Amino acid sequence: MSATTAPxxxxxxxxPAAPAGVRKAARRKKLVPYWLLFPxxxxxxxxxxxxxxxxxxxxxxxxxxxxxxxxxxxxxxxxDALTEYYPQFLRSVMYAATATVLCLxxxxxxxxxxxxxxxRWRNLVMILVxxxxxxxxxxxxxxxxxxxxxxxxxxxxxxxxxILDVTSQLGLTEGxxxxxxxxxxxxxxxxxxxxxxxxxxxxxxxxxxxxxxxxAGDLYAKPFxxxxxxxxxxxxxxxxAGTLLTFIPAAGDYINAELLGSTDQKMxxxxxQSQFLRVLDYPTAAALSFILxxxxxxxxTVYIRKSGTEDLV
Amino acid sequence: xxxxxxxxxxxxxxxxxxxxxxxxxPNVVVLIFSFNKPNGRxxxxxxxxxxxxxxxxxxxxxxxxxxxxxxxxxxxxxxGATVLGTMIAxxxxxYRFRARPAVNSLIFLPMAMPEVVMAASLAxxxxxxxxxxxxxxxxxxxIMFCLSFVVTAVKARVMSMDPRLEQAAQDLYASPxxxxxxxxxxxxxxxIAAGALLSFALSFDDFIITNFNAGSTVTxxxxxxxxxxxxxPVQINVIGTAMFAIAVLCVLAGQLAGTRRKxx
Numbered sequence: 001m002s003a004t005t006a007p008x009x010x011x012x013x014x015x016p017a018a019p020a021g022v023r024k025a026a027r028r029k030k031l032v033p034y035w036l037l038f039p040x041x042x043x044x045x046x047x048x049x050x051x052x053x054x055x056x057x058x059x060x061x062x063x064x065x066x067x068x069x070x071x072x073x074x075x076x077x078x079x080d081a082l083t084e085y086y087p088q089f090l091r092s093v094m095y096a097a098t099a100t101v102l103c104l105x106x107x108x109x110x111x112x113x114x115x116x117x118x119x120r121w122r123n124l125v126m127i128l129v130x131x132x133x134x135x136x137x138x139x140x141x142x143x144x145x146x147x148x149x150x151x152x153x154x155x156x157x158x159x160x161x162x163i164l165d166v167t168s169q170l171g172l173t174e175g176x177x178x179x180x181x182x183x184x185x186x187x188x189x190x191x192x193x194x195x196x197x198x199x200x201x202x203x204x205x206x207x208x209x210x211x212x213x214x215x216a217g218d219l220y221a222k223p224f225x226x227x228x229x230x231x232x233x234x235x236x237x238x239x240x241a242g243t244l245l246t247f248i249p250a251a252g253d254y255i256n257a258e259l260l261g262s263t264d265q266k267m268x269x270x271x272x273q274s275q276f277l278r279v280l281d282y283p284t285a286a287a288l289s290f291i292l293x294x295x296x297x298x299x300x301t302v303y304i305r306k307s308g309t310e311d312l313v
Numbered sequence: 314x315x316x317x318x319x320x321x322x323x324x325x326x327x328x329x330x331x332x333x334x335x336x337x338x339p340n341v342v343v344l345i346f347s348f349n350k351p352n353g354r355x356x357x358x359x360x361x362x363x364x365x366x367x368x369x370x371x372x373x374x375x376x377x378x379x380x381x382x383x384x385x386x387x388x389x390x391x392x393g394a395t396v397l398g399t400m401i402a403x404x405x406x407x408y409r410f411r412a413r414p415a416v417n418s419l420i421f422l423p424m425a426m427p428e429v430v431m432a433a434s435l436a437x438x439x440x441x442x443x444x445x446x447x448x449x450x451x452x453x454x455x456i457m458f459c460l461s462f463v464v465t466a467v468k469a470r471v472m473s474m475d476p477r478l479e480q481a482a483q484d485l486y487a488s489p490x491x492x493x494x495x496x497x498x499x500x501x502x503x504x505i506a507a508g509a510l511l512s513f514a515l516s517f518d519d520f521i522i523t524n525f526n527a528g529s530t531v532t533x534x535x536x537x538x539x540x541x542x543x544x545x546p547v548q549i550n551v552i553g554t555a556m557f558a559i560a561v562l563c564v565l566a567g568q569l570a571g572t573r574r575k576x577x
Binding site (some may be wrong): 003030032033034036037039040041043044045047048049050051052106107109110111113114117125127128129130131132133134135136137138139140141142143144145146147151155158179191194195198224229230244249251252253254255261269272273276279285286289290292293296300 | 324325326328329330331333335336337338339340342343346350357358397398399400401404407408410414416420421422425427428429430431432434435436437440441453454457460464473477494497506513514515518520523526533534537538545549550551553554556557559560561563565568
C-alpha cells in the first residue's frame, strides 16, 4: 500500500574486485535476485500484464459470441462506448470524488485523534477502526439498507429536521427516501473506503514530531494556525496516499451502486459488469475498462503533479 | 458558555468519535439483526427476537459450503502469495539489478488499478484460452492481486533491517543458510506475517475479481451477493458477527502477547 512512500535505501557498496577464482561464484551470485524474482514475476506477467494486453486487443475486435470475435481494429467501439455511457463515467467520477472528499473530512479528525489525543486508548481505537473490516464488506453494505430504510430512524430524523427537503431540491435524494438515491450510494462508498483514508493519514500524522507543535505554540500561533501551517502540510503524504487509495477503487466500484442505488445511479463498474457477464459484449466491456483506466491514470498523474508530492514522498 | 468552550476545545475528539461511530454502526446493526426473526425473505426490518439463526448457522443451503470454499481459497492464496511475494521482496530489498525499476512498477500497478479492470482482463484471457472457470481460476486471480501487498509489506520490513546484524552472524562463522534461518527470517517475520494476514483478509472478502472469474462456483461473498437479490437469511448476520468477534479476539490476543513480550 505504501509503495509510493517506501523509502529506497542506498545500494549496498559494490564488493571489492575479486580474484579470478572467485569470479565464477560472484557471477552465480549475480543471478540470485533473478531466481528469487522469477516465479512471482512470471505469475504477474501471465495473469496481470498479459491479460491487459489481451484486453486491449479484445477492445478492437468485432463479432459475436456464436461466430467468434476477430481483430478488426474497430476503434469505433471506444467512441460508441463513450457516447453511450458518458453519464455513467461522469457519475463514477463525481461519486468517487465526493466520497473521497467526505472520507478526508471524516477521516482526518479520527486519524488526528488516534495520533495525538488518544493516549492510552490508542490501541483500542485502532482496533475499532480495523475490526469492522473483518465483517465481510458485502454484509456491512447490506446493513446500510437497514439503516437507511424508508421507515428507519435515519430517514425519520432527517425528515423531521426537513433536511430531506433540502437534499431533494439538490437532487441528492428523492421525496422522503434515502435508499436508491445518490445520497445512499455516496454514503456507502464513503463508508467502504474510509479505512483506506484513515490508515495512511494516521501513519503520516504519527511521524510528526510533537515538539513542532510546541514550538509553533511558543511562537504565539493559534491552534488553527498550527494546524494550517504545521500539521496539515506535514501530513500531505498521507493525504495524497489516502485520496488515491479511496478514489481509485471507488471510481471502479459497482457494489454500492448496485446494492444501495437504483438503475438511475449506475456507475461505470456496473456497465462493465453487465456488458461482460450478462450482455456478453466483450469488446465493449474491454473498451470501457480501458477508458476507465486511462481516465484514472490521467487524473492521478495531474493530481500528484498538483499536490507536489514528488518531492514530499 | 462553558459548554461551548468545552465543545470547541474537544472538537477533534468529538468529530473523531463521530467518525468511529459511523464506522462501527453497520457492525452493530449486523449484530442486532442476527437475533431477528424476519417476516419473509429479507432481513431488513426488525420483527421479533430469536436465537434460531445462532443455534443453526448452517441451516441455509449452500451457505456453509461457500464459507468453507472461501476459507480454502483464502488459505491457498495466502500461502501462494506469501511465498512468491516474500521472494520478490527479498530480491528488491537486497539486490541491485537492472530490471529493478520495471519490477517495482509491475508490483505497484495491480494496487493502483481499479479491480473491475483487472477482473475483466483476466476473465477475457481465461475465456479465450478455453479454461474452465472455477476453483483454480479463482485461486490464480487471488494470488495475483495479493502478491503486491505481500511484497510491499515484506519489503518495508527488510529495508528497515540493519544489515550489520547479518554481517555479525557471518563474522561468527554462520553459513549463509544459518544466517538466513537464524537472523534474517526471524527479523523479517513480522512483515511476512502482516503480508500473509492481509492476503487472507483480501482473498476471503474479495467479490469483484471473484465475480468475473468464478463461473458457477460460489464463494462466501458471492453467496451474500446472490442472497441480496433472492432474500437474505439471518445466518449471514450470524457469520458476519462471528467473523467480527474472531478478528477482535485475535487482535487482542496479539496485542496481549506483544505487551507481555515487551515486559519480559
